[in-house]
Amino acid sequence: MKEIIIMILSTFGALFVLSTSVAMLRKPDVYLRISVTGKAATLGIGLLLISAAVFFSDYSVTTRVIATIIFVLLTVTIGGHMLARAAYFTKTPIWNGTKIDELAGQYDPKTHILYSEKHNSSIKPEKTDTPS
């Protein structure tokens, strides 16, 4: 029984990871890739870690697994945010299929202040069509 649970959990985990990897390869711009990484990976990692917790069925392992999962969740989302933000600063091209871009021109290039009201700075990533 335990084995089957582990198998199911780990299979799903691995598949999630795989799907993220596929997405990473296929998404047309960096923002989409960042966006996609965070989620699938977290669940993939989570499931695999949980299956390890089930496998060892040990209190100390379980707590550590939970800690790790929380930690991964936290860092992956914050990391994604920071990377996306930095990418935007550096004007990393954005896919031209993007419907709305309300961030365009909102960053002040010198002070890096982000405005909530309408602003018109030079920080507007180019649009790109060529997914690479």
Place this chain on the structure above:
Amino acid sequence: MSLQEYFQLIIIPILGISVILVFIRFIKGPSLADRVIALDMLILISICIIAVYSMVFNHSTFLDIAMLFALIAFLSTTAYAYYLEQRERK
């Protein structure tokens, strides 16, 4: 099929393929942010691999390494972000 074999034959290969896919992204880039996110992803996958290995070899201590990996992955991501921002600012 024992659990060990299952891991060896199914899970690890899947994760391995993921590594390769991510690595392709890593090579292609094109921006630094792409590479960084790919590296990040590689580390995340390796956390998964560690989790699986800990089961394969029945050593729970490997899981601590996973925790450390997560922490460090975070550091490198922030560092890259920091770097990108600083580069822009110079």
Place this chain on the structure above:
Amino acid sequence: MIIAVLSGFFFAALLPLLGRFAKKTIPLIFSLLPISLFIFFLFNLPVIKNENTWISHISWIPSFGIELSFRLDGLSMLFSLMITGIGALVFTYTAYYLKGHPYLDRFYGYLSMFMASMLGVVLSDNLISLFIFWELTSISSFFLIGFNNEDASSRKSAMTALGITGFGGLVMLIGFVWIGYITGTYSISELLSKPELLKNHIGYPWIICLIFVGSFTKSAQFPFHFWLPAAMKAPTPVSTYLHSATMVKAGVFLLARFTPILGDTLLWTTSLITIGAITMVYAATHALFRVDLKSILAYSTISALGILVFLIGLGTEKALLAATMFILAHALYKAALFLITGIIDHQTESRDVSQLAGLRKVMMPVAIAGFIAALSSAGVPLLIGFLSKEVMYEATLQFGQWAVLLTLLLVLTKIFLFVAGFWAGIKPFAGTLPNEFQKVSMPSALLWVPPLLLGTLSLLFGTFPIIIEQALIQPVVNSMVGKENPIYLALWHGFNLVLLLSLITLVLGFILYLYLKPSEKLFLKTLKFEAVSPENLISGFGNLFSWFALKWTKFFQNGYLRNYVITILAFLTFLTAYTLFGGVNIYIDWNQISTITPSEIIVVVLMIISIFFAIISTSRTTSIVALGVVGFANCLFFLFYSAPDLAMTQFSIDTLTVLLFMLVLFKLPKNKTLSSKGMRLRDAVLSLLFGTLIAILTLEVFEEPSGSEVSKYFADNAYLLAKGRNVVNVILVDFRGFDTMVETVVLVIAAVGVFSLMKLDLNPSKKD
């Protein structure tokens, strides 16, 4: 005796402290040293006569058979007396000659150091200590020649002299050590007692060649002679003392010393006769083409040294007697001539023999001294020069089938030297006094007494040879020949061939003197032949050597790091590949190799690709991140193969490194492709070669049977003795804690270094 030798050094050592006082008040006080030494040796004359030798030992480096032992026998007595006697005169002469010179004290320091070294050379009974003193004479001579150190040509002459004699000394050292190696002793006394040991040794020809080089360089034999005329840059007292009377004779002394040990073989005789003959004729000829008094004297000195070598080469008892006589005679008249030249130079500020004339009118005593010296040099009867010349001719005439040729050469040389001596000793004083010298004043007695004294001695010994015959000359010959055959010196041997030759020499010499006038033109004509002179050949060789040195240095130290790396690794590859393919048994034992799993393959592929990527990428950030992946794959290996600690450490450190790179890099200039395609290809091939080599080696070492008892001990005792379960950590903090402690120091130093590198900038800033 040791005090006698070393007193000169102590004296020199005291000078920096006391010299300043002494040179201002009574410079004559310096002469006390050589005078007292001279008296010391004079008082020991009877000892030598009665007991032949007096040896004193002081142990210095017993473990290598090196002693400060001194041997006073006839030969060393002769030289010691010359050294201290002429030394006394030169010291006195200097007191006035360099009066008021700011560095008079230094001068005396070097001079007494030289005197001590020279005494050391002639008195040493140990080859090594002899060599030590020998080199010290070269050094003190270096300082004396370069005494006028602000003059570039003085410095150059000093260098030349030091170069030639220093080189000769070093070569000679090999000979000495070789002798010591063969015979097991450096003691000259012991060597004297077993001469056959060396002569029969296979290395004998080499040994004498080595010693010849030493003695020829020192005694200015052809083709090493040219340093001596150059050394005349030195103040006249120096030329007198070192370059005529004493130091240059050290080589001759050495040959004389070794005659009983190494001499009396065909090789010895032939080489010495040949070199000596060439030198004496060559130099004597040269002397006739000079106009500078010192130059004339220098060449005539070289010629005289040639004669001495020649005579020692003859090696017969007669010849050695001749050599002994000539050493003494030459010392007396040549020193006198030099001192006179010095006086002329000092008073008239000219040394051009073609200009000088009639000086007797202003400095009669000097003229007398010059006259006597010139006559002695010419070998006129009643002077010691005559005696020596007579014995010389006797010696050559007795020398078998070569007698005629050798005698002829000697006569020729003697004729030329006759002229040279007259030029130096008589010509400046003869004739009418030119206007420019009218106001020349009479020199101080301190200047003219020494040469006159020397002249007197020449006359005294020449007229009454009995004074020195038994007391001095006999022991000298004894110490060279080794047996006691009484010698007999006399003015009159009856009418014979020798007397005829003497007469011919005098007559032809005088005719030549009348006929040949020293002139600048003649001198300039000889310059044409300078291109093939030994001096130029050697300096040409020196230039070639410098050229080669420059090429060599620039070739290896070319400034390109990659060339350095290539050279080093090519050397490594050569070294290891040579041994590898010469002596390693290459095999693969597949039993030791484990199977491969898919995940491992993936990591391997990851690793390989990222290595390539790190290398070929044109973007720096990309190579850095690729490097990160290499490290990451490395971690996975560590993880797979049971090294969790390593994986953790490697991973954190890799990340930090990558981070460092990122922080540092973005201010670097754009990455350019710097090397050409061909270059890159070459490097790639080389690198692959190196990589392959390392891989093969690793494989072979890996194939050796494994199993470390040390590791096993650690694993067995980690918990039992060191109370830890993680063996790696136990090794790090306990079993091999020292490594870790030191390693933390490395980190600390690196941190300090990074800190200072980032914060401290001592470059002059662009603002100022």
Place this chain on the structure above:
Amino acid sequence: MNNSLIVLPIVIQFLAGTILLFFWVKTEMQKVLSIIFSVLALSISIWLFMLVWNQGIQVTQSGNWQAPFGISFVADVFGATMVLISSITGFAVSIFSAGSMRKERLEFGFFPILHFLIMGLQGAFLTGDIFNLYVWFEVVIISSFVMMTLGGKRKQLEGAIKYVSLNLLASTLFLIGIGFIYGLTGSLNMADIAIKITDIQNRGLINVTAGLFLVAFGIKSAVFPMYFWLPASYHTPPPAVSSIFGGLLTKLGVYAILRSFTLIFGGDEFLVSMLGIIGALTILSGGFGALMHHHLGKIFGYLIICHIGFMMMGLGIFTEIAIIGTVFYLIHDIIVKTNLFMISGVLLKINGTQDIKELGGMYKNYPLLSLLMAIPLFSLVGIPPLSGFWAKIFWIKAGLETEEFVLIAFIILGSFLTLWVIAKMWGEVFWKPGEGLPKKANGLYFDELSTGDKWLWIFPIVFLSFISLYIGLAAENIIILSQKIAGDLMDPSNYIESVLQIKSIRP
């Protein structure tokens, strides 16, 4: 003999470096502390030397883990001598630095690094463990990196790039060598390795490993064809740094070669003859370079190379007599080279330049100083009976014994080149009239210093000159010492027995 106190020299330097780190910008305090610690270290080194001399090899097993399991520290006569010499040098350099280093450099950790550097050297001299040796090596090189770049001047940086990269390459090769040694013997204790290595069938592999060590140590000791980093860098840092570098750093490589080739690898014919060839070409390269340059630092740098060549050649002959020569020369060379670079520092301070074409007038203006400087200069040349002379007799004798006549020729050539170079330098720097001196320089000129500060510059030179004189004039003592060391090196069984605490390894 077990004695846990033999690590004291290391500990003292460790404490010195550590405590000095607390006095970050208090430079006056640092100077005082550094000198105090140096005196302390010197006394301890003397004590250690006397102890070893009187009572034989001293061993301690750190952590109380028996050899070959723990890290053994071994003070044999060789090690103790090297420790003593490095303490002497360290003492001199400490004083010289107090006088000569700029305040800014002292504020950025010069003194702690100096003590760590000496600690690294002494650790290397005392350790009996090959990996521990590597670690000490790293301490030495990282300290030297820091000292070389301290201040970050243009030339310093340019030199440092080559210095750093080639030294790191050497470290890597050393590490690979250690990996092979471990793979072959499963041990790291040098005495243990010495025993185990004899059992290995595949002899070629041992020679290959020896080759790796040779190259790694060869780079460190700057022999042909691996010396390039030295002329590129040694003249760039401040004189106090150059002097400790010139005196000790390359000698660490020589020490390591001596130790490993006598204890571990023995004399493989090919490698030993390689050492001879290397020695000859090193002499040539060093001599040539010294001949061609006119910057004092460079001249001295090349002379270091030239004289390392002598020592290598002694090893290339590989008889006890030759090793006596090499050990004697090693002792002499450390003292005299340190002194030499200090002298070049004083010359720089006085004249504001180190270019012998520009220098001059020393003899006229500073006669006593010139006389003082003459002592190390002529010791270096090997004017008998000064210290540089004695070793040559041993080498020549050894060369004659083994009929390596070509090597003798190179020794003579090297000696001659040295003589020529120094004579030339003497003529240019001391004799030639100086014009337009002092050149523009930073800070005070020598003449403007207070008497106390002047003595900080001069005292170390006087001190080392006296030691040089002692080595030369009391050569008997040094020869006896060298004979003992060479004997120990050529027959390491005593070393091995003491470390492993076994009765006898002799058959």
Place this chain on the structure above:
Amino acid sequence: MTKNLLLSNLLLAIIWVMATGTLTEENFIFGFMVSFLILYLITVNKEERKYFTMLPKLIYFILFMLWQIIKANFQAVKESLYTKSKLSPAIVKYPLEASSDVEITLLANLVALTPGTLVIDISDDKKVMYIHVLHLENKESFISEVKNNFEKRLLELMR
């Protein structure tokens, strides 16, 4: 207030452990539950009673978030198989109600964990949050969805 109760709850649990003398996690959890119950019974203050409703709410919220994450992942799987043309990404300005740093951070994290969203940044005046949406159909409905599902629940828990 709630903090104090939480502390007392923990303290009581510890006392329980000490009293029973067995230091195991089960015992601790059991002690915690017992003391929770006791505290629930003895607390009358209205403000303070919030603690007892909050805990179940928190648990519910966590479960809800988990569900969202799982949903996000499945969607991601689906999307990873999408072709480009079906994507309609956008960067949307989201007006914030949350005001404290912790609230905003938590909200951003929660939002980031949900399907197809990536928080790019928060304006310096903390008024708006810029969210990258993977699949935007209607901007207003997206904003209100986030408001109702996440922000309100969160603020309720926090305040």
Place this chain on the structure above:
Amino acid sequence: MEILLIIIIGLLHAGGLYMLLRRSMFKMIIGLILLGNGANLLIFLMGRLVKGHPPVIEDGLKVFTEIYADPLPQALVLTAIVIGFGLQSFAIILIKRVYKVLETDDLDELNSTDEDI
């Protein structure tokens, strides 16, 4: 597997050397790092490869009951890694400094200390 690892060791050395031979300072450092990695792996390999048995004595036991990976090379590599980190960080900062002062990354422009014959 060992063969593959040996190939990688060879590659790391080859790559390291290749980078060391480039004209860019930056590449030189990369080369040194690669070489360092190669050497570390080499030492690690000398302890032989053991999968899944870290040298950690399990709870409750006093000695190993199963096979275990050789701990000694691991400790050595660990030391070497840390030392390498110190050296590498210094070298990295050095090139930064060199660039700041000399404004070049090209090693061929850094030979003034070699040239003034």
Place this chain on the structure above:
Amino acid sequence: MKSLIFKTASTYLLPLLLLFSVFILLRGHYLPGGGFVGGLMASIAFLIHSFAFGLKETKEIIKINPGYLMPIGLILAVGSGIAPILINEPFLTGLWFEEPLKFIGMVGSALFFDIGVYLVVIGATLTIMFSITETV
């Protein structure tokens, strides 16, 4: 960096990570970890904090100049080496308290040694990283 999210998160992350680093340090003798990794962990924690808040604030939090952590750590390490010499045992001989301490386990000189290493690593890493970020 001026990221609110990052700043807020790192305020909470710092103590967490430091705790984790101490955990890694203390268990080193029994499980993978130890002074090195622990020290690196702690430095990473501070580094992350410095990325979020800037060096000045991080330095204020550390209170002591990381430069001084190095000699302190060195003294601890060498102290645990010298201590046995005082009782006439070889340098670095392990000394152990008789009874194990709760949570920490056996306490011996090895632990002090490891703590020394931990401090040195923090000091060195932070000195390196800080001096770079400051001058960049």
